[in-house]
Amino acid sequence: MPKTEVLIVGGGVTGAGIARDLALRGTSVMLLEKEDFSTGATGRSHGMLHSGGRYAVKDPESAMDCAREGVILKRIASYCIEDTGGLFIGIEDDDPTYVDRFLRGCAETGVQAKEITTKEALSLEPRLSSRVSSSVEVLDASIDPFALTLGNVEDARDCGAEILNYRVVQRFLVQEGRIQEVIFENLRNGSRESVRPEVVVNASGAWVDNVASLAGLRIPMSIDKGTLVVFNGRLVNRLINRLRMPSDGDIIVPSHSASIVGTTSDRVDSVEDFVVDRSDVDLLISEGQSMVPDLRHARAIRAYAGVRPLLGGRKEGRDISRTYRVIDHEEEGIDNLVSIVGGKLTTYRLMAEKTSDLIMCKLGSAGHCITASEPISNPMAAKTVRDLLAFPLIRMNRKYGDEQTDIIAGCTSSLRGKEILCTCEEVLRGEAEYFCSREDVMRLSDVMRRTRIGMGYCQAGLCIFDMASVMMEHSNQEPLDLIGHYLRERWKGVEPVLFGSQLRQEVFKRYLYDGVYHLESLLGGEAR
Amino acid sequence: MKDHLIETSGCIKCGACINECPVIATEGVQRFSGPRNLGVDAPRFLPDIGATVDNIMMCTTCWRCEEVCPANLPVPEAILHVRRQIFSAPNMLHGHRRIAENIDKYRRSVEPRNTHDQVSPRGKGEVMYFPGCIGKERIPSIYESSVGVLGKVGTDLWIPEGWVCCGAPLEKIGDWDRLRMLREENMTRFEGRGEIVTSCPGCTSHLIAHYNLEPLHTLEFLYEDIGMSRLRFKPNERTIRVALHHPCHLVRTIGPHVIDYAYSILNEIPGVKLVEMEDPGACCGGGGGVVAGYPDIALNLATEKMRKAREVGAELLLAPCPFCVLNLGRLDSLEIMEFISFVNERLE
Numbered sequence: 001m002p003k004t005e006v007l008i009v010g011g012g013v014t015g016a017g018i019a020r021d022l023a024l025r026g027t028s029v030m031l032l033e034k035e036d037f038s039t040g041a042t043g044r045s046h047g048m049l050h051s052g053g054r055y056a057v058k059d060p061e062s063a064m065d066c067a068r069e070g071v072i073l074k075r076i077a078s079y080c081i082e083d084t085g086g087l088f089i090g091i092e093d094d095d096p097t098y099v100d101r102f103l104r105g106c107a108e109t110g111v112q113a114k115e116i117t118t119k120e121a122l123s124l125e126p127r128l129s130s131r132v133s134s135s136v137e138v139l140d141a142s143i144d145p146f147a148l149t150l151g152n153v154e155d156a157r158d159c160g161a162e163i164l165n166y167r168v169v170q171r172f173l174v175q176e177g178r179i180q181e182v183i184f185e186n187l188r189n190g191s192r193e194s195v196r197p198e199v200v201v202n203a204s205g206a207w208v209d210n211v212a213s214l215a216g217l218r219i220p221m222s223i224d225k226g227t228l229v230v231f232n233g234r235l236v237n238r239l240i241n242r243l244r245m246p247s248d249g250d251i252i253v254p255s256h257s258a259s260i261v262g263t264t265s266d267r268v269d270s271v272e273d274f275v276v277d278r279s280d281v282d283l284l285i286s287e288g289q290s291m292v293p294d295l296r297h298a299r300a301i302r303a304y305a306g307v308r309p310l311l312g313g314r315k316e317g318r319d320i321s322r323t324y325r326v327i328d329h330e331e332e333g334i335d336n337l338v339s340i341v342g343g344k345l346t347t348y349r350l351m352a353e354k355t356s357d358l359i360m361c362k363l364g365s366a367g368h369c370i371t372a373s374e375p376i377s378n379p380m381a382a383k384t385v386r387d388l389l390a391f392p393l394i395r396m397n398r399k400y401g402d403e404q405t406d407i408i409a410g411c412t413s414s415l416r417g418k419e420i421l422c423t424c425e426e427v428l429r430g431e432a433e434y435f436c437s438r439e440d441v442m443r444l445s446d447v448m449r450r451t452r453i454g455m456g457y458c459q460a461g462l463c464i465f466d467m468a469s470v471m472m473e474h475s476n477q478e479p480l481d482l483i484g485h486y487l488r489e490r491w492k493g494v495e496p497v498l499f500g501s502q503l504r505q506e507v508f509k510r511y512l513y514d515g516v517y518h519l520e521s522l523l524g525g526e527a528r
Numbered sequence: 529m530k531d532h533l534i535e536t537s538g539c540i541k542c543g544a545c546i547n548e549c550p551v552i553a554t555e556g557v558q559r560f561s562g563p564r565n566l567g568v569d570a571p572r573f574l575p576d577i578g579a580t581v582d583n584i585m586m587c588t589t590c591w592r593c594e595e596v597c598p599a600n601l602p603v604p605e606a607i608l609h610v611r612r613q614i615f616s617a618p619n620m621l622h623g624h625r626r627i628a629e630n631i632d633k634y635r636r637s638v639e640p641r642n643t644h645d646q647v648s649p650r651g652k653g654e655v656m657y658f659p660g661c662i663g664k665e666r667i668p669s670i671y672e673s674s675v676g677v678l679g680k681v682g683t684d685l686w687i688p689e690g691w692v693c694c695g696a697p698l699e700k701i702g703d704w705d706r707l708r709m710l711r712e713e714n715m716t717r718f719e720g721r722g723e724i725v726t727s728c729p730g731c732t733s734h735l736i737a738h739y740n741l742e743p744l745h746t747l748e749f750l751y752e753d754i755g756m757s758r759l760r761f762k763p764n765e766r767t768i769r770v771a772l773h774h775p776c777h778l779v780r781t782i783g784p785h786v787i788d789y790a791y792s793i794l795n796e797i798p799g800v801k802l803v804e805m806e807d808p809g810a811c812c813g814g815g816g817g818v819v820a821g822y823p824d825i826a827l828n829l830a831t832e833k834m835r836k837a838r839e840v841g842a843e844l845l846l847a848p849c850p851f852c853v854l855n856l857g858r859l860d861s862l863e864i865m866e867f868i869s870f871v872n873e874r875l876e
């Protein structure tokens with residue numbers, strides 16, 4: 001039976017961060033993720049690298065962590081961060097005393113903040129409402145959670161870690177107060193496998209309680225659902241936050257080709273509750289409009305929801321601290337299980353550091369953390385590649401960090417590699433080919449998370465068939481299954497925003513899929 | 529000004545614009561990424577938009593993509609808007625820099641060659657004629673014929689002293705500082721203008737969109753204000769096979785009615801045998817700053833056009849646009865003439 005020093009459950013940013021941290025310290029690591037990387041809260045987040053401003057008044061501890069980590073991440077993960085800066089803006093009817101409390105909170109927590117005039121704010125962001133009454137500049141940035149997680153995964157692998165997706169941890173074999181064996185299912189072939197770890201890390205986000213229960217333990221969690229709406233185009237170029245006590249629809253994040261408005265906060269019972277309520281969409285659009293009125297005319301592309309793994313307690317949603325806790329289950333009778341709970345994407349590195357420190361202690365090994373200074377990958381400036389237009393090159397530079405050299409080579413090595421498969425997101429066939437040939441990639445959505453293919457305004461309307469055909473060169477799966485699965489996922493996000501241009505888009509797609517390709521009958525009425 | 533990000537966000541990816549784009553047809557998508565990419569997709573990535581610089585100047589602004597778009601999105605305008613956003617004087621294409629230099633030196637988009645004015649009405653008439661750079665400096669026969677025709681039909685004409693380039697070429701290359709400067713200079717010279725007539729669809733559209741004026745192309749003026757009954761043509765024994773090119777800016781930015789006027793006039797001219805070429809509205813390559821920026825693309829499109837005209841046995845190709853005549857005239861496979869110049873030849 002294979003062995004490993006550390007077995008990590010969960011391939012969100014926290015698990016991937018721990019894997020990289022430990023691997024850099026020379027530890028042998030295995031990570032198991034039940035779906036693809038970033039399919040949990042990580043990939044459903046807002047993609048905001050918090051300056052700390054949002055927590056400066058209510059949650060000083062988180063604010064301090066965010067302020068410090070933001071600076072570090074901009075240094076070590078610059079390839080997946082757009083250092084846009086951010087603004088907090090108050091609107092005429094908002095509580096006018098909040099700005100002073102905000103500035104005081106920022107000063108006390110080390111969050112850099114500078115009040116500017118409304119005129120200055122409007123010249124920085126011309127689409128802001130003319131009803132802006134106060135503005136503060138902060139150091140927020142836009143971060144791509146998929147690229148961040150994958151960067152950690154690839155780096156950990158380079159240091160020898162074994163990182164596997166589509167592996168569901170199902171059972172812990174507990175004897176003498178220790179987890180002796182971890183049993184998991186390999187979803188690729190349905191087989192059951194096991195591994196003997198010295199230490200197990202439960203980094204399963206909202207599922208921590210479920211995973212802990214495999215060892216007979218409980219971790220009280222509060223499950224809080226947040227909804228977001230994606231709009232076409234960069235309506236703003238900085239992160240825009242509402243300058244008021246944190247509430248719904250406060251933040252607009254520019255991300256690649258889109259602007260994402262969020263979030264809401266509702267307590268839910270199930271960690272798998274990703275259903276988007278139309279009323280949440282309406283609320284977000286109307287709150288977003290009070291900051292950026294042009295949202296009224298902008299095209300909503302899709303909506304999505306994620307659940308936040310928050311430390312339990314009697315408080316509700318936004319009142320629960322965004323800090324994290326590293327739990328050593330030794331006191332509860334399991335010597336070699338550690339859980340990491342709560343936190344933010346912004347603070348994932350710090351959480352990984354603290355968790356890894358404890359693990360090193362348990363292993364009795366030396367080796368200290370170097371993730372605060374070691375860049376995840378060394379992005380190179382987009383080189384002039386004579387064969388490619390500048391646009392896809394710049395996009396690759398923003399998406400892939402270190403890996404781009406190989407990907408670009410793949411794109412230029414054949415005429416077909418240069419073909420644009422997804423025009424919304426400027427993704428070339430060579431990019432899709434590169435990832436489809438990788439072990440990690442099983443479904444079409446896996447290619448999407450890695451390349452952004454299909455994420456644009458037509459929601460894979462045209463590229464889906466090309467995507468499937470590239471996939472078929474590397475897989476023996478049934479193409480209609482791949483397509484059906486992917487379309488159902490996309491539909492969940494599109495259905496809540498079926499109005500205006502997106503409605504027209506779906507009507508056209510319906511014509512194409514049913515009228516031209518007869519997909520509906522091929523898929524047995526499931527394609528929508 | 530229009531909000532181009534939002535105006536073009538209704539794209540449903542039907543691909544009609546890509547099928548119709550003449551530059552894609554001759555150059556391929558590997559060289560020219562096309563209307564949807566440049567007018568709809570790229571502007572969404574605001575900070576990266578500068579990357580379009582390697583091919584955005586290849587669009588001839590033929591307006592075909594907008595015409596076929598089922599959502600009627602203003603794609604060419606969006607492309608021009610991107611050109612404006614990414615304009616940087618040091619990075620101008622060589623040919624575009626020449627345009628800017630000519631403007632600075634001569635207040636014309638091209639170097640003046642027509643030094644001796646043969647016809648120069650200096651009256652303070654009721655109708656102001658705006659000659660335009662190409663017609664005045666490059667193909668002076670256009671200027672002379674236009675003044676000639678307008679004189680023959682009895683129009684009381686004046687030409688504004690010290691007129692400068694209207695600025696249309698600067699809009700195409702994204703240079704808005706110079707564009708504004710020219711507009712101001714012209715506006716003071718247009719004082720007391722009355723009705724305005726121009727020979728060039730480019731000038732006409734530009735004066736409408738950027739000066740808020742209501743100029744008429746010479747064809748519109750002849751047909752609408754003068755009327756067919758006042759055009760008397762010379763008798764002619766020999767028949768000549770004539771094809772008519774539909775200039776992009778004439779039919780798609782001024783309006784499709786103007787080309788109907790041209791047909792009506794041709795039908796009245798003795799000895800003219802009209803032959804209709806395939807897709808007479810296909811772009812000749814003369815617009816959008818492409819002749820200056822990418823002469824090879826302009827030539828490829830012109831070659832296509834000439835081939836189509838020759839295919840139907842035309843002996844003469846007429847185009848009611850100085851830019852088209854200039855670009856098509858670079859090939860000598862067929863005689864090409866500006867429309868009004870031909871009218872002038874045949875008018876009593």
Ligand SMILES: Cc1cc2nc3c(=O)[nH]c(=O)nc-3n(C[C@H](O)[C@H](O)[C@H](O)COP(=O)(O)OP(=O)(O)OC[C@H]3O[C@@H](n4cnc5c(N)ncnc54)[C@H](O)[C@@H]3O)c2cc1C
Binds near residue numbers: 014169
């Ligand atoms: C709507 C929303 C918006 C947010 N916005 C931001 C933001 O803008 N900025 C920010 O800093 N933070 C944000 N957050 C918080 C941030 O997303 C999370 O704190 C962070 O992503 C948590 O990462 P994680 O790896 O701990 O959890 P997850 O990403 O959920 O990862 C846990 C993984 O464990 C896997 N797993 C579960 N059970 C098993 C099993 N039995 N076997 C194997 N694998 C298993 C799951 O599939 C999952 O992939 C947001 C959260 C939400 C919900």
Ligand code: SF4
Binds near residue numbers: 552586589604
């Ligand atoms: S205006 Fe003409 S050349 Fe330009 S993109 Fe549209 S169709 Fe192509």
Ligand code: SF4
Binds near residue numbers: 546564599
């Ligand atoms: S024709 Fe219009 S709707 Fe169709 S792809 Fe082009 S821009 Fe989009």
